[in-house]
Every structure is written in C-alpha cells, then in structure tokens.
Amino acid sequence: MGCNCLSCPTxxxxxxxxxxxxxxRKELPRKEIDDVLGGDGAWENVDQTAAQCPLDAxxxxxAYFFQLQIRSADEPMTTFYKVCFSx
Numbered sequence: 265m266g267c268n269c270l271s272c273p274t275x276x277x278x279x280x281x282x283x284x285x286x287x288x289r290k291e292l293p294r295k296e297i298d299d300v301l302g303g304d305g306a307w308e309n310v311d312q313t314a315a316q317c318p319l320d321a322x323x324x325x326x327a328y329f330f331q332l333q334i335r336s337a338d339e340p341m342t343t344f345y346k347v348c349f350s351x
Contacts, residue, residue, distance in 0.1 A: 317347050
C-alpha cells in the first residue's frame with residue numbers, strides 16, 4: 265500500500281487520495297493554572313501557633329498554619345505555615 269486511502273469497513277471498496285496533503289492543525293487553548301493551596305482564600309480562616317520564623321531579620325514568633333492531605337491516606341498530613349505580620 266504506502267498511500268493515503270479511504271476504505272469502507274464493510275466492503276472491500278478503497279478510494280485512493282492522491283495529490284493532496286491531508287492534515288489539520290488546531291490551536292488548543294491553554295488550561296488555567298489552578299492554585300494548589302487554594303489561592304488567596306486559603307489563609308482566611310486558619311489557626312495560629314507559636315513558631316519562630318527562620319529568618320533572623322523577621323523576628324516574628326507567631327505563624328498561621330493549615331494542614332492538607334496531599335498524599336495517600338497512609339501518609340501524614342502536610343502542614344503549611346505563613347508568618348503573622350505584626351505592624
């Protein structure tokens with residue numbers, strides 16, 4: 265064979281396509297990237313804990329935190345921290 269042809273699945277008919285390039289190009293829309301941690305609203309109703317910031321220049325001793333199960337159920341929950349800014 266080695267050629268482009270259209271064939272009927274129920275009978276032996278084949279139509280040879282010659283002299284034409286067959287292709288179709290589509291621009292697919294990009295997906296919007298989801299914020300894995302829930303976006304800005306993820307930190308609205310979270311608890312506080314006493315945790316020292318690792319940056320010496322910061323000096324804060326309180327942090328917001330929330331826990332999220334991101335792995336399988338037999339793995340422990342992952343805890344995310346965010347420094348409480350006191351101005």
